[in-house]
Amino acid sequence: MIEQPAAQTVGLRDRKKQQTRDALATAALRLVAERGLEHVTVEEISAAADVSSRTFFNYFPCKDDALVADHSVDSARFLTRLAQVPPEVPALAAVRSALAEMIDRMQADRERWLLRMVVIERNPALLPRLVAAGVETERTMTELLAGRVGVPPDHHFPALLAAVTGAAFRSAMLRWAADDGARSLSDLVDEAFETLAAGLPDPQAP
């Protein structure tokens, strides 16, 4: 018999789940890109992915999440990386380097991420959703950072750094999509973080 040893570790059930999730997210992105957020219903998305609309809600708590929340880039890994950065690295630089892996995975899934960001740009109601997707991450990140720099958890610095780097990263993502991935996301994030580290000085008009 022809067997698939590669599939041994992860069972058929889980693969199917991933497929369904993927099909739903893809269908949602495609339809919304075509028609706009308001003119696509959950029913249509589900039909395009060949499942019932009830099933849609087994995967995503709401319509928007199918567009914005991406399981493939899970924040847990980012937080693990952040915890692994040697403690002598300053916090801002530590965040930047922990982002590297996430950025790589996003660039590997380039097409989908660019489409996602374009959809978000054209449907501003989704922008807050992008924040929502990161809000839990930011909370945990705040605690991690407090430990790293050795201040009490209610000190202003960790929360500020988490919020600000989140904003900077989103800003870079939008810029990435704005010129259709012409410059690498990694470069754009670097540029943003360098500007942060420099204290946000006015750019020089040469």
Added chain:
Amino acid sequence: MIEQPAAQTVGLRDRKKQQTRDALATAALRLVAERGLEHVTVEEISAAADVSSRTFFNYFPCKDDALVADHSVDSARFLTRLAQVPPEVPALAAVRSALAEMIDRMQADRERWLLRMVVIERNPALLPRLVAAGVETERTMTELLAGRVGVPPDHHFPALLAAVTGAAFRSAMLRWAADDGARSLSDLVDEAFETLAAGLPDPQAP
């Protein structure tokens, strides 16, 4: 005859509108503070404010906005102030000083704003809404800032500065509420902006 010259400029109708809006927002905040976001319906809010639930939606596009969006602090004024700051002031400092008036108005309405922030803190689903409330402002701000520092509108700096200062301001607001207004919002915002200007260095453990 006893007349009310004070009421001459703004008619009864407008005052009633303001009252209704206020009653709705207050009722919403109070009920949600008591029971949590999920356990309060628009119908209950409307009943508490003595209007039909259809009227609720004439004032607020959705439930969350009654809790978060505050007419009394309109962003147009902030943008005007920003445009008025002398051009030789660096952009980051300009934003800080344009925020002053908004901060004053928030501190004047202290009780309500603290309650609002507590409600947001306890119902994290609202946090993205807080971002949504500022998203249009940030867009305009980006254009203003581009003009101010003399770079093309697609330069990364203006968008980054708008996003980052927005995040810093939200962070300060949450902190303000976290210790129940013990320190003035103005101080907390100053602290955040100073940290930004310094390039987010790790705080020194003395």
Added chain:
DNA sequence: GCGAAAGTTTGCCGGAGCTGAAAGTTCTCC
């Protein structure tokens, strides 16, 4: 292999958010 257990999909149903239209009420302005 095979049958039970565990997990998934689905239809059905109901509550809640939100919108448009039409009718009724209140305010404004002349």
Added chain:
DNA sequence: GGAGAACTTTCAGCTCCGGCAAACTTTCGC
């Protein structure tokens, strides 16, 4: 004080979303 504008209400209807229990599929123990 009356015509008309502005606001509120009632009502009907759509979509979102979650709970439930029945049907189905995959996995596991033997």
